[in-house]
Amino acid sequence: MTNYIPISQTYIPDGMIDLGVGTPGFDLLAHDILRRAAEACFAKNDPTFLQYGTEQGNGYFRIVLANFLSRGYGFPVDPSTLFVTNGISNALDLICAFFTHPGDTIFVEEPSYFLALRIFRDHGLRLLPIQTDENGLIIEDLEEKLVKEQPKFLYIIPTFQNPGGHTLTQDRRDQLVQLSQEHDFLIVADEVYHFLNYSDKQIKPFAAYTDLETVISLSTFSKILAPGLRLGWIQAHPSKIKPLINNGLMDSGGGLNPFTSAIVLELLEAGDLDKNITTLIATYSSRLKVMDAALRRELPQAEFETPQGGFFFWVRLPGMDGGGLREKARAFNVGFRQGALFSSQGGMPDYVRLCYTFYDEEKIEAGIRRIRQCLEVFLK
Ligand SMILES: Cc1ncc(COP(=O)(O)O)c(C=O)c1O
Numbered sequence: 001m002t003n004y005i006p007i008s009q010t011y012i013p014d015g016m017i018d019l020g021v022g023t024p025g026f027d028l029l030a031h032d033i034l035r036r037a038a039e040a041c042f043a044k045n046d047p048t049f050l051q052y053g054t055e056q057g058n059g060y061f062r063i064v065l066a067n068f069l070s071r072g073y074g075f076p077v078d079p080s081t082l083f084v085t086n087g088i089s090n091a092l093d094l095i096c097a098f099f100t101h102p103g104d105t106i107f108v109e110e111p112s113y114f115l116a117l118r119i120f121r122d123h124g125l126r127l128l129p130i131q132t133d134e135n136g137l138i139i140e141d142l143e144e145k146l147v148k149e150q151p152k153f154l155y156i157i158p159t160f161q162n163p164g165g166h167t168l169t170q171d172r173r174d175q176l177v178q179l180s181q182e183h184d185f186l187i188v189a190d191e192v193y194h195f196l197n198y199s200d201k202q203i204k205p206f207a208a209y210t211d212l213e214t215v216i217s218l219s220t221f222s223k224i225l226a227p228g229l230r231l232g233w234i235q236a237h238p239s240k241i242k243p244l245i246n247n248g249l250m251d252s253g254g255g256l257n258p259f260t261s262a263i264v265l266e267l268l269e270a271g272d273l274d275k276n277i278t279t280l281i282a283t284y285s286s287r288l289k290v291m292d293a294a295l296r297r298e299l300p301q302a303e304f305e306t307p308q309g310g311f312f313f314w315v316r317l318p319g320m321d322g323g324g325l326r327e328k329a330r331a332f333n334v335g336f337r338q339g340a341l342f343s344s345q346g347g348m349p350d351y352v353r354l355c356y357t358f359y360d361e362e363k364i365e366a367g368i369r370r371i372r373q374c375l376e377v378f379l380k
Helices: 031-043 059-073 088-099 114-122 139-148 170-183 238-245 248-253 258-269 272-298 322-332 361-379
Strands: 082-085 105-110 126-133 153-156 186-190 215-220 232-236 312-316 351-355
Touching (some): 031 272, 059 258, 088 114, 088 232, 088 238, 114 126, 139 170, 258 272, 272 312, 272 361
Parallel strands (some): 105 153, 153 186
Antiparallel strands (some): 215 232, 312 351
16 A cells, blocks of 8 residues: 555555446546547647636537437437536535525435435535335325425436436326425436437436426536546526626636537547547447346345346345455455435445446456355355
8 A cells, every 4th residue: 555656546455356446447548539639639730729718618528518418319409418527526515605504404315326426425414315116216206305395406317227227107297397486496417327218218318307497407528428527517597507607717717618618529539539428338238238247146035136237236246245345355355335325314234236338348257256255254
């Protein structure tokens, strides 16, 4: 450890297979695509993109992004509804800053993305859990909580949820939107995994509802190009975009990512993002199948649904303590995330989250084998 110079958030000791990380594999970061795009951008000899950027994000970039989204979503996206961010984490932080006050109540799915929970806590928000099942958020539970509570917003990962893997059904999407209007709360939909769909099923994103003032859709290039870009976008009604543009942060620093968005614009125009997504889907589907088979073979006691997209298996090991198991697993050179991290209430102790996108097939099999070996010792 003494010689460890931090250069990436993803630090994994030599020999360890950490199925806990939730990032693209190093082999799948869009290095060549980005090199070509950067060369094309600099070859233009127009330094405008090195200047402070326009507050909402480069207008031409937003047009090109809107074209990509219109094709991908299957409905027209208006560039004036897009606001360029430094990724979803940044978008969540901005939404908390501009739409909430410390002490406000928000609703989160149980379980939810643990690092978003931390952002909400940083803003002094009170987190109330809404239960989920294999079809996503349970609307009856939401309705019950709405009788007593007035949340500022509901944070939801509607598609290939992190960690649960589930996707909210269309019926529930419609019901949720209806409730947001009746009870006047915002839906903050984190659509990070929307384009990583390994099934034939078309899913209508919450971006489709952003003509309403109660729906905000967030997305990012982190999982479809590279997290190091720190580039993403918010899609929302103009009334929600306005506070994001008119503030001191924008006055002083300008738009959030003029440099990177100018480079990504090049690869969007070249059609390279579509190609990259096709490659990722092929690679991740294969890794998913291998993890699915390994889990069934090595851990017959495990309870899980096979995900249809995204990054994760959410696995219940009945009677086990995920946190304790993780500690023991270090000795077997394998890692994962324990379920309790993803619960706003510290629940779900017998779950673990396993990521299948970071390692190749061989390492995934070896990782699951190591978990089995660890369990054998643990259970003795
Ligand atoms: C559900 C979810 N939201 C947001 C993020 C982070 O997105 P970004 O890199 O755009 O901040 C992740 C990354 O793991 C995620 O799983």
